[in-house]
Amino acid sequence: MDRSDDREPLVEIEGLRKHFDQSQGIIDTVLGREPQPVRAVDGVSLDIYRGDTVGIAGESGCGKTTLGKLLVKLYEATEGSIRFDGRDITELTREDEREFRKRVQMIFQDPFESLNPRMTVYDTVSEPLKINDMVGGYDERRARVKQVLEDVGLGPAEVYLDAFPDELSGGERQRVAVARALVVDPDFVVCDEPVSMLDVSIRAGVLNLMKDLQAEYDLTYLFISHDLSLIRYMCDRAGIMYLGDLVEQGPTDDVIDDPKHPYTEALFDAVPDVELGAERRRANATGEVPSPRNPPSGCRYHPRCAHIIPPDGWTGSQEAFRRAYQFKLRLRRGELDAEAAREEAGEPAEALVEQGLTLDVPEEYRSEAEIESGGHRVDVGSLDLPGDARRALTEAAEAVLGGEPDAAVDAVDDVVTTRCETEAPEPLPSGTRKVACHRYDDDRLEGIGTDDGGLSAATAED
Amino acid sequence: MATGQGDTETEGESYTRRWEPRLERMKRGWSRYTEHKIGVVGLIILGIYTLWAIAPSVFAPHSADWVAYLGEPPVQSRMSAEQVRSLPHPPAFGDPFFAPLGTNANGKGILSLVIYSARNAMYIGLAAGLLSSLVGVPLGLISGFYGDTWIDEAIQRFVDIMYGLPFLPFLIVLVAIRGITTTNIIIGIAVTSWLNNCITIRGETLSLKERSYVESAKVAGASDTRIIFRHIMPNVLPISFVFLAQDAAGAVIAQASLAYLGLADFTANSWGIMLENIKSQGYIFSAWWWLIPPGVALMLMAASFYFIGFSMEDVTNPQR
Numbered sequence: 130m131d132r133s134d135d136r137e138p139l140v141e142i143e144g145l146r147k148h149f150d151q152s153q154g155i156i157d158t159v160l161g162r163e164p165q166p167v168r169a170v171d172g173v174s175l176d177i178y179r180g181d182t183v184g185i186a187g188e189s190g191c192g193k194t195t196l197g198k199l200l201v202k203l204y205e206a207t208e209g210s211i212r213f214d215g216r217d218i219t220e221l222t223r224e225d226e227r228e229f230r231k232r233v234q235m236i237f238q239d240p241f242e243s244l245n246p247r248m249t250v251y252d253t254v255s256e257p258l259k260i261n262d263m264v265g266g267y268d269e270r271r272a273r274v275k276q277v278l279e280d281v282g283l284g285p286a287e288v289y290l291d292a293f294p295d296e297l298s299g300g301e302r303q304r305v306a307v308a309r310a311l312v313v314d315p316d317f318v319v320c321d322e323p324v325s326m327l328d329v330s331i332r333a334g335v336l337n338l339m340k341d342l343q344a345e346y347d348l349t350y351l352f353i354s355h356d357l358s359l360i361r362y363m364c365d366r367a368g369i370m371y372l373g374d375l376v377e378q379g380p381t382d383d384v385i386d387d388p389k390h391p392y393t394e395a396l397f398d399a400v401p402d403v404e405l406g407a408e409r410r411r412a413n414a415t416g417e418v419p420s421p422r423n424p425p426s427g428c429r430y431h432p433r434c435a436h437i438i439p440p441d442g443w444t445g446s447q448e449a450f451r452r453a454y455q456f457k458l459r460l461r462r463g464e465l466d467a468e469a470a471r472e473e474a475g476e477p478a479e480a481l482v483e484q485g486l487t488l489d490v491p492e493e494y495r496s497e498a499e500i501e502s503g504g505h506r507v508d509v510g511s512l513d514l515p516g517d518a519r520r521a522l523t524e525a526a527e528a529v530l531g532g533e534p535d536a537a538v539d540a541v542d543d544v545v546t547t548r549c550e551t552e553a554p555e556p557l558p559s560g561t562r563k564v565a566c567h568r569y570d571d572d573r574l575e576g577i578g579t580d581d582g583g584l585s586a587a588t589a590e591d
Numbered sequence: 592m593a594t595g596q597g598d599t600e601t602e603g604e605s606y607t608r609r610w611e612p613r614l615e616r617m618k619r620g621w622s623r624y625t626e627h628k629i630g631v632v633g634l635i636i637l638g639i640y641t642l643w644a645i646a647p648s649v650f651a652p653h654s655a656d657w658v659a660y661l662g663e664p665p666v667q668s669r670m671s672a673e674q675v676r677s678l679p680h681p682p683a684f685g686d687p688f689f690a691p692l693g694t695n696a697n698g699k700g701i702l703s704l705v706i707y708s709a710r711n712a713m714y715i716g717l718a719a720g721l722l723s724s725l726v727g728v729p730l731g732l733i734s735g736f737y738g739d740t741w742i743d744e745a746i747q748r749f750v751d752i753m754y755g756l757p758f759l760p761f762l763i764v765l766v767a768i769r770g771i772t773t774t775n776i777i778i779g780i781a782v783t784s785w786l787n788n789c790i791t792i793r794g795e796t797l798s799l800k801e802r803s804y805v806e807s808a809k810v811a812g813a814s815d816t817r818i819i820f821r822h823i824m825p826n827v828l829p830i831s832f833v834f835l836a837q838d839a840a841g842a843v844i845a846q847a848s849l850a851y852l853g854l855a856d857f858t859a860n861s862w863g864i865m866l867e868n869i870k871s872q873g874y875i876f877s878a879w880w881w882l883i884p885p886g887v888a889l890m891l892m893a894a895s896f897y898f899i900g901f902s903m904e905d906v907t908n909p910q911r
Contacts, residue, residue, distance in 0.1 A: 201810050230812030243803040247825040249612070256821075257811035267609055291612045309807065 139349050140177040145209035147195050165422045169195040171373035182350040184364030192373040193353045197319040201235045231261050234310035238322040240302035244294040250305050251290040257313045281308045300331040319351045357400055361385050369393045372429045379562020389564045391436045411491035431549035438567055440546045446513035453518055456485035457545045460537055467530050481526035483507050518544050620906045630902025636895035643709035651703040659688050659698035679878045693880035696872050705884045708860040715846045720839030722781035727788025728831045735796025736819050750786050758783050771856050780842040788834045795827045829904045836900025840893035862889045
């Protein structure tokens with residue numbers, strides 16, 4: 130938490146990118162299609178300090194596991210660098226790589242998959258020793274394996290040495306996997322959801338074991354998990370990942386108690402509360418996670434963001450801008466249903482605007498008119514929408530009804546603009562942590578709170 | 592067992608302890624094998640054939656050159672016209688000669704021929720089966736492990752071309768060039784039968800290499816060779832055993848059909864050649880004692896290979 134700045138980082142990640150599937154089929158080449166790789170990890174920068182436990186949280190598919198595998202060199206990075214103890218791991222010689230393999234290990238998610246069913250516990254745990262020629266003879270190796278097995282709570286080790294994985298329980302298997310990682314006495318261990326496949330009843334045991342081992346073996350952990358309570362329990366520092374990028378990183382308690390990035394906020398809202406009677410809050414985010422093949426421009430979270438920033442000179446409310454922006458997105462994706470609007474009573478253009486201004490969010494964030502209509506209409510009058518914006522929306526709606534979707538996009542393009550869409554936010558320091566969000570740009574530049582737009586939550590920092 | 596004692600222990604003791612768990616595992620494997628009676632039956636049949644192959648003279652009533660009425664060579668006299676007319680002779684037990692399964696049209700004892708042919712069948716079955724496994728399994732492993740690279744592509748295109756090769760015309764050309772010998776037949780069978788092996792092993796390898804135990808071996812620094820042979824191969828062995836059995840049985844039957852077509856070495860003793868002879872000499876409907884024994888022997892050998900493959904699948908597959 131309060132780490133002094135003179136500490137050397139053990140792992141330094143800079144601008145790391147990993148894009149998958151850049152090869153193209155012959156049909157794509159013939160048709161001249163641009164290759165669209167999956168941007169699994171897209172521009173991550175992160176420092177990991179010796180002795181720390183860093184947690185990476187995010188939805189499934191956000192690139193957490195890919196990041197972990199990049200760190201242990203299971204994948205080659207497309208771009209960017211990873212320095213381990215000062216050396217770039219993408220440019221290791223054979224000798225250096227051997228050294229690296231001894232110092233960095235990984236614990237995998239599924240202990241039913243990560244142990245070879247044809248190898249005994251002894252064979253599995255002693256393999257890294259054999260490969261790296263670390264311990265001389267058979268007897269020494271056996272002694273070392275026994276010692277590590279006892280350290281991970283599998284004692285007496287004699288019972289386990291000749292057992293096959295299918296004779297062990299899930300918890301025992303994961304302990305064997307931990308033992309395999311620790312047998313070479315590594316410095317840095319990447320744990321990819323180490324307990325998510327285990328019974329809830331034995332999770333705490335394995336986690337506590339890992340905490341104890343951290344002290345004993347002097348380890349630095351990178352914990353990958355979608356479970357925020359686990360991150361809070363285990364980690365000193367936490368990073369929140371969204372679509373291949375870290376949106377927020379800092380001391381765990383700060384990040385969890387006072388999330389700054391709108392995505393972090395939404396992520397924590399989405400966690401069900403165990404407390405009885407506590408009202409279930411849901412994430413105030415619109416729509417689904419976009420495809421990592423074609424992530425949104427600018428800030429990747431902006432199409433879903435509840436705090437999207439209106440342009441300078443926007444006289445209406447921030448909520449009105451968020452709705453107007455949703456209208457623009459629907460227009461671009463061609464999601465506005467002109468037929469339904471024509472069937473409505475009254476002016477079709479008006480109905481289309483009302484349809485386009487709705488938010489695809491859980492009920493507690495909807496307006497009354499939306500709830501009444503089942504999420505298909507809003508009451509434009511009750512929104513604090515500036516006059517010119519309203520005119521532009523109506524004009525666009527008419528263009529859609531007239532069958533000119535391009536003209537419709539042009540009509541709103543100038544009025545409904547946001548820098549969230551055009552500029553990618555840099556992860557800049559804000560207080561104790563780094564946040565990649567434009568709402569804190571001014572914070573840093575001028576040391577004052579953010580401007581208008583209903584962002585009261587964001588100004589809580591000072 | 593402490594680290595310090597390692598040096599003082601003699602080499603021998605260390606080895607005994609090291610091998611102890613392996614012996615234990617082999618015992619466990621055997622008990623799992625015998626769980627299926629069918630595997631034991633296959634092993635017994637194959638055991639009998641092996642004994643026949645090693646020492647046919649112990650089991651056969653006569654040598655392969657024995658001729659009815661005249662006895663063992665060298666023979667000076669010739670058969671009388673009446674004796675020749677009595678051939679093929681039905682089973683006889685001492686009067687006028689001893690031939691428990693009768694004789695063929697040339698007066699040779701069927702039982703002796705069946706027993707003397709076991710060597711040939713075993714040789715062809717095991718050689719063709721092993722040869723096709725030795726080619727198919729490593730190529731399948733390599734092709735699968737380097738899936739989606741030029742290595743995989745090259746091997747798979749080669750397999751495709753080989754699939755286009757028709758078995759019989761290929762074999763006819765092969766024996767026309769190199770002569771009708773058992774070795775050539777084995778080569779011909781092996782060349783065409785490793786393909787299925789290769790493709791199946793490749794598919795299995797493709798899925799196995801994505802398992803996280805392969806990834807964790809990589810993290811530990813294991814080389815490709817080590818991953819292929821230590822982590823992936825043991826997991827594809829059950830399938831390759833099934834293929835070995837299948838190829839062995841297939842080869843024995845293929846040799847019989849080739850013999851039937853006249854494409855096998857006639858000087859060799861073979862069940863297939865016995866069947867070919869009964870056909871060409873026109874006794875199929877009259878000499879059952881000549882027709883049935885080689886057919887049954889052939890069928891039992893193919894069955895025993897299948898049975899053993901079936902049981903081996905259980906031994907090498909500890910998941911369950």
